[in-house]
Amino acid sequence: MMVKKILIFMNGSFKIGSLFGIPILLHWTFLVIIPLFAWIIGSQITLTVELLSGLFRVPIDTTYLTPGWNPYFLGAFVALGLFGGVLVHEIAHCLVAKRKGVPINSITLLIFGGVSSMDESVPDPKVELPMALVGPLTSLAVGLISTALLYIASEFVSDPPLSGLLVFIFAYLGLLNIFLFGFNLLPAFPMDGGRVLRAYLAGRMPLHRATRIAADVGKVFAVIFGILGLIFFSPVLILIAFFIYIGAGQESTAIKYNFLLKDVNMGDIMAHTVMTVSPTTPVREVIDLMYTTKHLGFPVIDRGFVVGIITLADVHKIPPLDREAMQARDIMTREVITLPPQSPVIEGLRLMSRYNIGRIPVMDQDRLVGLVTRTDILKVIELKET
Numbered sequence: 001m002m003v004k005k006i007l008i009f010m011n012g013s014f015k016i017g018s019l020f021g022i023p024i025l026l027h028w029t030f031l032v033i034i035p036l037f038a039w040i041i042g043s044q045i046t047l048t049v050e051l052l053s054g055l056f057r058v059p060i061d062t063t064y065l066t067p068g069w070n071p072y073f074l075g076a077f078v079a080l081g082l083f084g085g086v087l088v089h090e091i092a093h094c095l096v097a098k099r100k101g102v103p104i105n106s107i108t109l110l111i112f113g114g115v116s117s118m119d120e121s122v123p124d125p126k127v128e129l130p131m132a133l134v135g136p137l138t139s140l141a142v143g144l145i146s147t148a149l150l151y152i153a154s155e156f157v158s159d160p161p162l163s164g165l166l167v168f169i170f171a172y173l174g175l176l177n178i179f180l181f182g183f184n185l186l187p188a189f190p191m192d193g194g195r196v197l198r199a200y201l202a203g204r205m206p207l208h209r210a211t212r213i214a215a216d217v218g219k220v221f222a223v224i225f226g227i228l229g230l231i232f233f234s235p236v237l238i239l240i241a242f243f244i245y246i247g248a249g250q251e252s253t254a255i256k257y258n259f260l261l262k263d264v265n266m267g268d269i270m271a272h273t274v275m276t277v278s279p280t281t282p283v284r285e286v287i288d289l290m291y292t293t294k295h296l297g298f299p300v301i302d303r304g305f306v307v308g309i310i311t312l313a314d315v316h317k318i319p320p321l322d323r324e325a326m327q328a329r330d331i332m333t334r335e336v337i338t339l340p341p342q343s344p345v346i347e348g349l350r351l352m353s354r355y356n357i358g359r360i361p362v363m364d365q366d367r368l369v370g371l372v373t374r375t376d377i378l379k380v381i382e383l384k385e386t
Contacts, residue, residue, distance in 0.1 A: 013025040013026060013027045013028075013108050014026055019087075019091060019107075020091065020094070020095060020098075022091070022094050022104050022106065022107055023105075023106040023107070024087070024106070024107050024109070025106050025107065025108040025109070026108070026109050027108055027109065030083070030109050033079070034076060034079050034080065034083075035076070037075060037076070037078070037079035037082070038072050038073075038075035038076035038079055039072065039075065040075065041071070041072075041074065041075030041078055041079065041172075042071035042072035042073075042074065042075040043071070045062075045065055045066060045071040045074070045075075046062075046066065048168075048172070049062055049065065049168065052167075052168065052171040052172060052175065055171075055175070056147070056150060056151075056167075056171050056174075058150065058151065058154045058167055058171070059154075059164075060164045060167050060168055060171075061160040061161050061163060061164030061165075062164060063160070063161035063164065064161045064162070064164065064165045065164065065165065065168060074165075074168070074169070077169065078169060078172050078173065078176075081169065081172075081173050082173065082176050082177075083109055083114075085139060085142045085143075085173065085176070085177045085180065086109065086114045086180070087107065087109060087114060088138055088139075088142060089114060089135045089136075089138050089139050089142075089180065089184075090107045090114040090115075090116050090135065091107070092134045092135050092137075092138035093116050093131055093132075093134060093135045094107060094116055094118075095134075096130055096131045096134045097116070097118055097127075097131050100124075100127040100130075100131065101127075102118050102127065102131075103118065104116070104117070104118055105117035105118065122207065122255070122258050123198075123199075123202075123207065123255075125198070125199040125200075125202035125203055125207070125210075126199075128195055128198070128199045128202075129195075129196060129199035129200075131195075132192045132193075132195035132196045132199065133192070133196060135184060135192050136180070136181045136182075136184040136185050136192050136193075137181070139177045139178075139180040139181040139184065140177070140178060140181035142173075142177040143173075143174045143175070143176070143177030143178035143179075143180075143181060144174070144178075145174075146170045146171075146173040146174035146177060147170070147171070147174035147178075149166075149170040149174075150166070150167045150170035150171045150174060153166035153167050153170060154167050186221060187214070187217050187218075187221070188217070188218045188221035188222065188225075188244050188248075189211075189214035189215050189217060189218030189244075189247075189248050189251065190215075190218060190244070190247040190248055190251045191218070191244065194214050194215075194217065194218045194248070195214075197214045197217065198210050198211055198213075198214035201213055201214060206259070207255060207259070208255050208256050208258075208259040211251065211252050211255040211256075212252050212255075212256070214248075215248040215249065215251060215252035216248075218244055218245075218247075218248035219244075219245055219248050219249070221244060222240075222241045222242070222244040222245035222248065223241070223245075224241075225237050225238075225240050225241035225244065226238055226241035226242070226245075229241060257346060257349060257381060258346050260380075260381050260384040260385065261344065261345045261346045261349070261377070261380065261381065261384070262344075262346070264344070264345040264346075264380060265341060265342055265343060265344060265345060266339050266340070266341055266342070266343045266344075266345055266347075266348055266360070266362050266370070266372050267340075267341025267342060267362065267369075267370065268345070269345060269372060269376050269377070269380050270341065270362045270369070270370030270371060270372045270376070271370055271371050271372070271373075271376070272369070272370050274299060274361070274368060274370060274371045275289070275293060275295060275298055276298055276299045276300065276301045276368070277289070277298045277299075277300055277301070277310065277328050278300065278301060278302065278328065279300055279302050279307060279308070279327065279328055279329035279332070280327050280328070280329065281300075281327060281328045282326070282327055282328075283315065283318070283323040283324075283326045283327065283328065283330070283331060284323060284324060286298065286310055286315070286328055287315060287323070290312060290315075296311055296312040296358065297309060297310065297311035297312065297358060297359050298310055298311075299336070299361050299368060299371070300328050300329065300332050301368065304367075305366060306336055306338070306361055306363065306368050307329075307332075307334070308328070308329070308332035308333055308334045308336060309332060309333050309336050309359075309361065310328045310331065310332040310333070311333070311357075311358065311359075314331045314332060314333060315331065317331065318331055336361060337351055337355060337357065337360055338360060338361045338362070338363040339351070339360055339362060339363070339372075340362065340363060340364060341362055341364060341369060341370070345372070345377055345380065348360050348372055348377065349374075349377050352374050352377075358373055358374045358375075359371055359372065359373040359374070360372050
């Protein structure tokens with residue numbers, strides 16, 4: 001499942017390695033789902049053996065499958081194998097994206113699958129179509145390879161208990177990956193099938209309209225999944241419904257903003273008169289300025305150069321009693337994100353969302369020439385929508 005915009009949920013991830021130069025992150029929810037899958041698979045081992053044996057028409061010896069804790073160890077192994085398939089699915093997305101010139105930030109494994117984070121401002125349908133299709137096709141390939149291996153194990157492994165163990169593992173992984181292939185091709189944007197639908201529609205109408213239609217279709221599927229999840233008491237379906245609905249709305253909004261702001265630069269909307277403070281300004285005075293001006297952040301200027309920015313968030317990090325003896329330089333953010341006047345406003349909005357900031361100083365070389373806040377951008381969007 002290739003979702004790109006659920007950035008808030010990515011907090012709580014940690015890096016476990018890299019593949020092809022792409023950082024691989026693990027979300028804490030992944031650590032929850034492995035024991036859960038192990039329990040589900042282990043507690044239904046007999047029914048699953050019957051299902052797989054009947055579906056693939058091969059006998060499965062249960063000597064190694066059912067004793068003691070073996071079902072749960074086997075469940076954990078199969079769950080890890082499933083997420084290995086998900087990782088291969090996401091790697092396929094990313095390799096195609098890199099070949100098409102789309103920068104890759106990371107891949108995150110979490111409770112409902114994998115998420116590829118890409119720097120793709122305005123999707124190109126000619127790039128998105130193969131990029132979306134390659135993931136499900138990779139899952140299909142993994143599923144077919146696993147299916148072939150189960151028949152090889154059944155035919156050529158002479159020890160029945162070992163053959164039964166291998167057949168069970170390969171059959172389970174084959175079935176799950178083939179299911180992932182079909183599930184991901186559902187036109188439930190922002191899943192892969194929804195991106196295929198958007199790429200198809202974008203060849204016949206503007207991208208923002210194609211995105212809105214695909215997002216609406218995705219929301220319908222989300223509602224269906226949610227209802228089914230409630231009927232069958234399936235937390236996984238309810239979670240999938242939630243993320244599809246939220247993801248579809250966020251993606252549609254992002255594309256709409258790209259469309260509305262496509263011809264607007266930071267210099268067009270910046271405030272030319274910017275209130276600043278010096279590094280030695282007392283924090284209490286900065287707070288008073290916030291009250292009187294209703295501005296919640298000020299660039300910090302020293303000898304004509306921007307050396308930091310102080311915001312209400314910086315103030316809140318300091319206990320009230322400690323603020324009385326502090327100056328702006330003691331609590332200001334020193335690594336200031338800035339943009340030149342010719343930068344697109346959508347780039348400013350993207351940086352604000354990524355770093356959770358409310359304002360960006362506009363710099364011409366080393367000189368402060370203006371300031372753009374999130375409110376300024378939202379006002380422009382509101383005007384463009386009229």
